[in-house]
Amino acid sequence: MVSQPSRRIVRGALVATAAVVAAALPTAPATAQPNAADALKKYNELSEQASKLNQDHLKAQEDLKAKQGELDKAKGDLAGAQQAEESLRGQVDLLTEATNSGANFSQISALLVSDSQQDFLNRMSAINILAADNADALQKLTDAVNAADAATKSANEATETSKKLLAEMSQKKADLDKQLAEAQTQYRSLSNTVKNQLAASGDMSNINVPAGTAGRALQFALNQRGLPYVYGSNGPNSWDCSSLIQAAYRSAGVSIGRTSYAQAVAGRPVSRSEVKAGDILVYYSSQSHVAMAVDGIRAVHASTEGVPVKIADIDSIGPISGIRRIEG
Incomplete structure (x- = not known):
């Protein structure tokens, strides 16, 4: 009959041996799938x-x-x-x-x-x-x-x-x-969770807009929330980024260019600290995306396929390369 101390010694040796063997075995590679981010x-x-x-x-x-x-x-x-x-x-x-x-x-x-x-x-x-x-x-x-x-x-x-x-x-x-x-x-x-987040319409609440041309343009853009983004679309049931901005100002009686490049030189420049409702926000060094300021913090824009026209934080959309004011 094996004494209790002897059993404890044997069990300890088996555990130690298993640990050494496990450390010596190669680690199984993780599945090469990108994470959601x-x-x-x-x-x-x-x-x-x-x-x-x-x-x-x-x-x-x-x-x-x-x-x-x-x-x-x-x-x-x-x-x-x-x-x-x-x-x-x-x-x-x-x-x-x-x-x-x-x-x-x-x-x-x-x-x-x-x-x-x-x-x-x-x-x-x-x-x-x-x-x-x-x-x-x-x-x-x-x-x-x-x-x-x-x-x-x-x-x-x-x-x-x-x-x-x-x-x-x-x-x-x-x-x-x-x-x-x-x-x-x-x-x-993308995962269904991410797709659903992208497809969400976001803030659909009523927003007070200022009087004047910029306010009328902003109201038009806000009214398009929830409509889909389609590359090259000119509305009225879908938009790309620059067609939304052009149509918004056209509804307010102002003619601006169709492309983000033309809109990047429309009106006059203003600084980030001066941003107010109706200003055109130009993104990326390529000037390939535009949005319209709701206020100094938020903007409404048609961003990309799979994402409807919605409100987003100005600085979360991308690096700003210019800001243009059409009136005032």
Whole structure:
């Protein structure tokens, strides 16, 4: 029979041995899955990149539209110049024909065929008028030809630029589609808890807005809370960041640019400490996102896919690169 002290010694030795063996065994690797914070961070990064590409694509569309307007004008100028050239060339041809028919009298021939001094003066006046008309018509024809040449050159240049802008826009659209696919894939990897947090409408309470243009614009933006974000959307049932801001100020009677780049230079700059309702907050060094201040602490914005228009803390949205005031 083993005594009690002997049993305690054996058990202690077995425990010690097990501890040594466990320490010697390799630790099982953790499953290589990103945690919720890392997944959300990656999603936000991809969304910000997609937002910049979206603004680039929108700007390319605006540039192409403007250049096509220049092309249309150049074509109109060319048609007008060619018509003027044709009309003036006919006038010059008539004057040339009159000259060849003997209308180009010299002062001596006028003197020889004149019956009186008054007749001579009348003939000289006619000769001078004909000469002046001929010179004027020739100058106008020259100007019309030069104008037609300039219009042709302008139209050709506008055509080539439009082709380049169209190719550029197509490439930016392809880049945007690729970036959106990556962001959507990352979004699907988020947990349901995180997705629900993103999809929440946030503060939907009534908010008092100031009188005036900024207040009317802010009220419009607040009324859009809960609507979805869609890249490139112009409303009225979905928005991207800059279309929301543009529509808000349009509802207040003020026209501003469509892109965040245009809005980043609209109005006048103000400092962070001066922010008040209606100010446009520009985010990131790329100026790829904009929001509208509710007050000095909060802003309303259309942030990214999967997140509705909602209110957020100004400084939580991202690094501020500029603040613009449209009125006051």
